[in-house]
Amino acid sequence: MEGKYTIKTFGLEILAFFIAIIFLVPFYYVVSNSLKTFAEIxxxxxxxxxxLQFSNYVEAWEKMNYLKVFTNSLIITLVSNLVIVIFCSMAAYMLVRTKNKWSQIIFLMFVAAMxxxxxxxxxxxxxxxxxxxxLNSIPGIVIMYLGFGSGLAIFLYHGFIKGIPIxxxxxxxxxxxxxxGVFWRIVFPLLKPITVTIIILNSLWIWNDFLLPLLVLQDPNLRTIPLATFFFFGEYTKQWDLALxxxxxxxxxxxxxxxxxxxHIIKGIVSGSIK
Structure with missing residues (x-):
C-alpha cells in the first residue's frame, strides 16, 4: 500500500538521525566552548x-572589529556573486547557442580549470x-573570485541552458x-533555479575562504571574518574562548x-526537477 509506514522506513529514519547527530557534534563543540572560560575549555x-560566558562574544566583537570585518566580508561576497552570475550566465549562453568547435574548446577549458x-x-x-x-583591494579579490568561480558556474549554467527550448x-x-534582450528577458528569468544554487555555493565558499584573502588582503582594514578570527591565534598564545x-x-x-x-532553495530544487 502506498504511503504505508514500514520497518525499512523506520530503519532509514534511524540511520538519518544518527548521521545528523554525527554532523551536529562539531557544531555542539563550537557553541558550548564559545560560552566557557579559557580554563574551563x-x-x-x-x-x-x-x-554561560556571553562576555566572550562581547570581547571577540570588540577585538576583531566585527562591524568592519563583517562589512568587508559582505561586500566581497555580494559583489563576487553578482559578477559571477552576470558574466558566467552570459558566457554559458553564448557557448551553448554558438555551434562551432571553438565554443566547445572554450567550454572544455573552463571545465578543465576546475x-x-x-x-x-x-x-x-x-x-x-x-x-x-x-593587491590590497576589494576589486582585485573580486576579479580573482570571478576567475576561480567561473569554471563551476559556467559548467552549471551550460547544462541548464541546453534544456531551454530555442x-x-x-x-x-x-x-x-x-x-x-532575448537573454535578459527570456533566458535569464528561466535560470533562477540554477542561479540560486550557484549563489548558495559561492556564498559558502567566498564567505568562509581564508587562503585567498590572506594572500591578497594584507591591509588590516580589509580583513574578512576568517582572517580576523585567525589573529586570535598567536605564536605563543591561543585564545580558544575568543576564537570560538x-x-x-x-x-x-x-x-x-x-x-x-x-x-527559494526548495523552489529551485522543485523547478529544476520539473524542468
Whole structure:
C-alpha cells in the first residue's frame, strides 16, 4: 500500500538521525566552548558550560572589529556573486547557442580549470596581481573570485541552458527583440533555479575562504571574518574562548542567510526537477 509506514522506513529514519547527530557534534563543540572560560575549555571540552560566558562574544566583537570585518566580508561576497552570475550566465549562453568547435574548446577549458588546485598557482598569482596593482583591494579579490568561480558556474549554467527550448528565443527575435534582450528577458528569468544554487555555493565558499584573502588582503582594514578570527591565534598564545566566539559570529550570518533563502532553495530544487 502506498504511503504505508514500514520497518525499512523506520530503519532509514534511524540511520538519518544518527548521521545528523554525527554532523551536529562539531557544531555542539563550537557553541558550548564559545560560552566557557579559557580554563574551563582546557579542563573539559565536552562538558556543558557551568556559567554561560556571553562576555566572550562581547570581547571577540570588540577585538576583531566585527562591524568592519563583517562589512568587508559582505561586500566581497555580494559583489563576487553578482559578477559571477552576470558574466558566467552570459558566457554559458553564448557557448551553448554558438555551434562551432571553438565554443566547445572554450567550454572544455573552463571545465578543465576546475581541477587545477589553488595551491599550485597561488605564488605566481600573487606575483602577477601585485604587478597589476590588484593587491590590497576589494576589486582585485573580486576579479580573482570571478576567475576561480567561473569554471563551476559556467559548467552549471551550460547544462541548464541546453534544456531551454530555442523556440522561445526564436519567437522573441521574430517579435523584434535583440539578442541581448532575448537573454535578459527570456533566458535569464528561466535560470533562477540554477542561479540560486550557484549563489548558495559561492556564498559558502567566498564567505568562509581564508587562503585567498590572506594572500591578497594584507591591509588590516580589509580583513574578512576568517582572517580576523585567525589573529586570535598567536605564536605563543591561543585564545580558544575568543576564537570560538568569533567563529560563531562568522557562522550566524550564514545561518540567517539559509533561513531566509530556504523557500527559494526548495523552489529551485522543485523547478529544476520539473524542468
Amino acid at each position: 582546557l579542563l573539559n571540552t565536552s562538558a556543558l558550560p557551568t556559567v 581541477v587545477i588546485p589553488f595551491q599550485s598557482i597561488m605564488i605566481p598569482l600573487v606575483s602577477f596581481t601585485s604587478k597589476l596593482g590588484l 523556440e522561445l528565443e526564436e519567437a522573441a527575435i521574430i517579435d523584434g527583440c535583440s539578442r541581448f 566566539a568569533a567563529l560563531m559570529l562568522g557562522i550566524i550570518p550564514l545561518l540567517i542567510f539559509f533561513f531566509f533563502m530556504q523557500k
